[in-house]
Amino acid sequence: MIKGKKTLMPDALIDKTEPSFNAEPVLDALIVGAGFSGMYQLICLRDRLGLSAKVLEAGSGVGGTWYWNRYPGARCDSESHVYWYTFDKKLMQDWDWSERYPEQPEILRYLNFVADRYDLRRDIRFNTRVVRADYDAAANLWRVRTEAGELYSARFLITAVGCLSTANVPNFPGLEQFKGDWYHTGQWPHEGVDFTGKRVGMIGTGSTGIQAAPVIAKTAAHLTVFQRTANYSVPARNVPLTPEFKRWIKENAEEIRSLTHETQNGQSFRIETRKALETSPEEREKIYEAAWERGGLQFRAVFEDMMSSKAANDTAADFVRRKIRSIVKDQATAAILSDIDHPYAGKRPPIDTDYFETFNRPNVSLVDVKAAPIECITADGIRTAAAEYPLDIIVFATGFDAMTGPLMAMNIHGRGGEALRESWNAGPRNYLGLQVSGFPNLFMITGPGSPSVLCNMPVAIEQHADWITDCIAHMRANGLDRIEAQQEAMDSWIEKVNQAAAATLLSTVPHSWYLGGNVPGKPRVFMPYAGGMANYRRICDDVAAAGYPGFEMSASERVAAE
Numbered sequence: 329m330i331k332g333k334k335t336l337m338p339d340a341l342i343d344k345t346e347p348s349f350n351a352e353p354v355l356d357a358l359i360v361g362a363g364f365s366g367m368y369q370l371i372c373l374r375d376r377l378g379l380s381a382k383v384l385e386a387g388s389g390v391g392g393t394w395y396w397n398r399y400p401g402a403r404c405d406s407e408s409h410v411y412w413y414t415f416d417k418k419l420m421q422d423w424d425w426s427e428r429y430p431e432q433p434e435i436l437r438y439l440n441f442v443a444d445r446y447d448l449r450r451d452i453r454f455n456t457r458v459v460r461a462d463y464d465a466a467a468n469l470w471r472v473r474t475e476a477g478e479l480y481s482a483r484f485l486i487t488a489v490g491c492l493s494t495a496n497v498p499n500f501p502g503l504e505q506f507k508g509d510w511y512h513t514g515q516w517p518h519e520g521v522d523f524t525g526k527r528v529g530m531i532g533t534g535s536t537g538i539q540a541a542p543v544i545a546k547t548a549a550h551l552t553v554f555q556r557t558a559n560y561s562v563p564a565r566n567v568p569l570t571p572e573f574k575r576w577i578k579e580n581a582e583e584i585r586s587l588t589h590e591t592q593n594g595q596s597f598r599i600e601t602r603k604a605l606e607t608s609p610e611e612r613e614k615i616y617e618a619a620w621e622r623g624g625l626q627f628r629a630v631f632e633d634m635m636s637s638k639a640a641n642d643t644a645a646d647f648v649r650r651k652i653r654s655i656v657k658d659q660a661t662a663a664i665l666s667d668i669d670h671p672y673a674g675k676r677p678p679i680d681t682d683y684f685e686t687f688n689r690p691n692v693s694l695v696d697v698k699a700a701p702i703e704c705i706t707a708d709g710i711r712t713a714a715a716e717y718p719l720d721i722i723v724f725a726t727g728f729d730a731m732t733g734p735l736m737a738m739n740i741h742g743r744g745g746e747a748l749r750e751s752w753n754a755g756p757r758n759y760l761g762l763q764v765s766g767f768p769n770l771f772m773i774t775g776p777g778s779p780s781v782l783c784n785m786p787v788a789i790e791q792h793a794d795w796i797t798d799c800i801a802h803m804r805a806n807g808l809d810r811i812e813a814q815q816e817a818m819d820s821w822i823e824k825v826n827q828a829a830a831a832t833l834l835s836t837v838p839h840s841w842y843l844g845g846n847v848p849g850k851p852r853v854f855m856p857y858a859g860g861m862a863n864y865r866r867i868c869d870d871v872a873a874a875g876y877p878g879f880e881m882s883a884s885e886r887v888a889a890e
């Protein structure tokens with residue numbers, strides 16, 4: 329135990345032997361990552377259960393995704409009144425968002441406000457990257473090593489490393505000879521980047537590139553957008569929140585929270601029950617037009633069959649393509665932007681502020697790198713199969729090794745030294761997205777196999793952290809200190825994850841990061857659980873209520889002997 333630190337962990341569960349390599353006292357729980365999930369998990373375990381818990385965080389501050397992604401235009405696509413913690417009624421009353429979609433600096437301020445309010449920093453070790461974690465079966469402890477060589481031991485290891493935190497910088501030949509500056513959007517310099525008077529090249533047109541391009545174009549001398557796969561986007565229609573709306577949030581905070589627990593996407597809007605294919609073309613057009621005007625992710629929710637029927641989806645896809653062609657004045661550019669090869673929202677659907685309008689600026693041009701791929705980076709810019717583009721700055725808006733990347737980077741080894749990397753070499757496998765057979769006492773927050781990125785993240789995060797907390801409380805109450813997902817439970821869960829994906833159009837887009845399609849060599853497996861957040865919550869609750877079937881719980885020998 330940490331000297332002088334109160335813990336409620338029963339003596340029987342405490343490892344009293346100091347392992348030879350261990351420099352730190354044994355903790356009840358070690359959490360990796362101090363973003364939305366790690367911060368809340370710390371509150372749950374330390375303040376609710378009274379455990380000794382610490383967080384290791386690679387960054388120098390809290391925030392996770394919102395600490396790293398400081399690129400111009402970075403903003404949340406969920407609306408602010410559902411993008412926060414809801415575990416504390418008073419906290420919801422004490423924070424005001426300023427805009428419909430909170431911008432990165434405001435979210436980071438919010439997370440710092442939460443860290444201050446619950447005095448979290450005293451148990452977070454910053455600038456500390458985990459480079460290896462081993463399960464020590466004899467001691468029933470996780471042994472964790474950091475980049476600086478520090479060693480930690482803990483009964484439970486909880487990964488709160490985010491889904492989109494391992495930057496994917498494509499391996500273009502010649503990057504090292506580029507004379508200008510280059511940046512990945514997910515590792516943006518804290519001091520910002522001055523684009524004034526610069527020739528900027530931006531690779532990537534996912535949610536990030538679509539947010540960044542309009543902002544970069546405002547100050548750059550010229551912005552060249554290198555597009556491989558054309559993408560849909562719907563206007564966000566961001567606005568400052570009125571005093572009336574802010575009051576409405578406070579007065580209805582509990583009802584909004586309940587609604588986010590009932591919907592399949594953790595949002596405060598429901599997916600309509602009407603079907604696109606049973607709606608007349610005129611009526612459909614009106615519905616899409618109204619959704620386009622309202623803006624935001626809700627566009628996806630206007631027809632029940634949009635994500636399950638290709639024919640229904642085609643009506644939405646056709647609407648957005650027509651919008652792109654009506655906004656973008658240069659017909660050649662409009663044709664490249666609207667030549668989209670996948671269903672609407674088959675990849676994560678971006679929302680934007682003036683993205684397509686940006687291509688009407690005289691200082692912005694589009695390069696189709698599907699037609700003429702990028703061959704290399706030269707000292708002076710980017711060379712494609714068709715031309716060379718001289719640049720001062722290159723922005724990689726090229727996404728992430730999503731979901732599994734951050735877990736693999738921790739170099740996790742389970743029982744008998746089995747590496748997670750090996751165990752998952754054909755794609756991630758787990759039970760309920762929470763635990764992997766062979767890796768006792770390891771819990772994953774919003775990892776593969778859970779709704780995670782298909783849900784409004786704070787809703788998914790609170791559900792996971794609460795479930796893990798209740799599970800650990802149950803174990804403590806029953807004198808148990810070891811939990812491991814059973815192989816059969818894992819196999820049948822993965823079947824459910826695959827079935828859920830196959831029932832939607834999400835699994836039909838080979839280049840989507842949901843499927844690992846954006847990282848060369850990554851197994852093509854649909855990673856998140858697409859069966860809906862409300863359904864998933866029910867499944868997890870039922871498992872807990874039934875005494876955790878599918879998990880094997882036990883008392884390690886020392887505990888059993890007492």
Ligand code: NA7
Pocket residue numbers: 492498531532533534535536537554555556557676697702725726727728781839841846
């Ligand atoms: P995404 O959605 O993975 O988008 C990355 C973009 O970068 C996408 O347009 C890719 O094209 C492009 N890309 C990646 N590698 C290359 C290479 N080698 N050449 C050319 N273009 C490339 O990442 P984002 O950061 O935009 O968004 C991630 C999530 O953050 C988002 O979904 C939200 O949940 C928040 P491709 O489509 O693969 O052809």
